[in-house]
Amino acid sequence: MEIIRETLWESPYNTRAFREYYGGLNWAVLDIESTGLDPKYTKCILVGVVFPGENCLEAVQILANSRQEEPELLEALNGLLEGVDMLVTYNGRKFDIPYLQYRFEKQRVPQTIWPCSNLDIYRAANKYSLLRQVLPNLRQPTVEAYMGLRTDRTDQIDGGESVRLYEEFETYGNAEDREKILLHNRDDIAQLSRLMALLDKLDLHRILHHEGFPVVPKPLASGPKAYVQKITPDHGGLRIEGACRGLVRDYYAFETGYEGAFKARQGTFTLFLPMETLEGAHYVDLSQLPEAAVKEVPEKSPALAGNYLILYEKEQIHYREINALVRGMVRWVLEQQ
Numbered sequence: 591m592e593i594i595r596e597t598l599w600e601s602p603y604n605t606r607a608f609r610e611y612y613g614g615l616n617w618a619v620l621d622i623e624s625t626g627l628d629p630k631y632t633k634c635i636l637v638g639v640v641f642p643g644e645n646c647l648e649a650v651q652i653l654a655n656s657r658q659e660e661p662e663l664l665e666a667l668n669g670l671l672e673g674v675d676m677l678v679t680y681n682g683r684k685f686d687i688p689y690l691q692y693r694f695e696k697q698r699v700p701q702t703i704w705p706c707s708n709l710d711i712y713r714a715a716n717k718y719s720l721l722r723q724v725l726p727n728l729r730q731p732t733v734e735a736y737m738g739l740r741t742d743r744t745d746q747i748d749g750g751e752s753v754r755l756y757e758e759f760e761t762y763g764n765a766e767d768r769e770k771i772l773l774h775n776r777d778d779i780a781q782l783s784r785l786m787a788l789l790d791k792l793d794l795h796r797i798l799h800h801e802g803f804p805v806v807p808k809p810l811a812s813g814p815k816a817y818v819q820k821i822t823p824d825h826g827g828l829r830i831e832g833a834c835r836g837l838v839r840d841y842y843a844f845e846t847g848y849e850g851a852f853k854a855r856q857g858t859f860t861l862f863l864p865m866e867t868l869e870g871a872h873y874v875d876l877s878q879l880p881e882a883a884v885k886e887v888p889e890k891s892p893a894l895a896g897n898y899l900i901l902y903e904k905e906q907i908h909y910r911e912i913n914a915l916v917r918g919m920v921r922w923v924l925e926q927q
Contacts, residue, residue: 591652591654591666595649596648597646598780599645599646600647601645601646602642602646605794607794607795611798611804611913615675615676615804615806616674617678619641619678619679619779619786620671620679621637621682621782622689623635623636623753623756623771626753630696633660634660634689634693635654636651636654636663636756636771636772637663638776639651640783647780653772655760657760661697664697664699668702674703676709676804677707678782680778681713683712691704705817705857707802714792714801716728718792721736733785739781739785742784743777744777747770752770755770795913798909802819802832804816804817807921808921813836813924814836814924815835815924816832816833816834816920826864827865828863828865830860830861830863831859831860832920833858834859835857837852837854838854838927839927841927847880848862848864848879859920861919861923870903872903873901874899876898877897879919880922883915883919884899885918886918886921888914891911
């Protein structure tokens with residue numbers, strides 16, 4: 591097994607909306623190469639990761655020189671992604687992440703990566719844009735071409751060809767095959783880092799409202815972390831569900847403004863915020879919530895009327911405000927640990 595590092599001299603993705611959710615957090619771009627699509631019968635042989643740096647991107651690739659080195663690759667990936675709060679992938683929700691989770695279990699390598707948030711650029715393009723209506727498909731190279739990034743790619747092979755080349759490399763140790771495999775993966779992670787610019791054309795608040803986001807205490811420390819996975823209106827209130835890690839004890843609350851259950855052993859949490867309804871608008875009385883928990887709600891939001899924050903009204907959902915309230919409440923609970 592070997593680890594290859596490279597600095598890409600270009601700036602990481604960074605917008606105001608992105609910083610609102612991920613500013614100061616640890617995040618990385620992830621892409622894997624495997625000997626096939628079914629994790630039951632194939633193995634992960636190459637992982638590429640890109641970390642944002644100071645006006646640059648730090649690319650790291652972990653290559654197994656044979657399939658038998660998969661356990662060592664997984665161990666190295668554990669160390670590489672230690673402390674990462676969010677992974678950017680392309681169709682990782684359906685492939686990369688479940689594939690890796692299965693291989694960790696199959697190889698009996700205890701994983702330390704999940705729970706972790708996943709910002710899947712494919713899902714963003716598929717579910718929250720009109721690209722499917724204008725492009726023949728949403729394969730990564732197709733979207734790269736749409737974004738004007740196709741000329742930035744230097745490799746000339748696809749995933750299937752990469753598998754064939756790996757089999758030859760594993761058998762004969764051909765250096766040229768190795769370089770082609772690494773280049774294919776390197777271009778995938780570099781291009782995916784650039785494809786994050788697609789988020790500029792989309793509503794990130796809406797995407798993360800449905801796809802989830804991480805929440806960590808302030809100041810950043812090695813304390814408990816939570817990963818919001820589901821936000822839904824439910825029987826007169828707002829129900830928040832997700833995963834958590836690092837809790838030292840269970841936390842249950844039945845306060846006037848909220849109810850919560852954070853379970854350390856199960857690594858899950860639920861939080862319920864009562865909503866009131868008036869003339870078709872559903873709102874939360876912020877005065878009933880901890881003061882520190884509502885500070886992230888934008889002060890000049892049109893959804894804010896005194897102490898009342900409107901979450902839903904007629905056909906409109908105030909995604910940014912809901913997410914900010916959820917983030918503030920979950921963070922406040924974590925800081926009580």
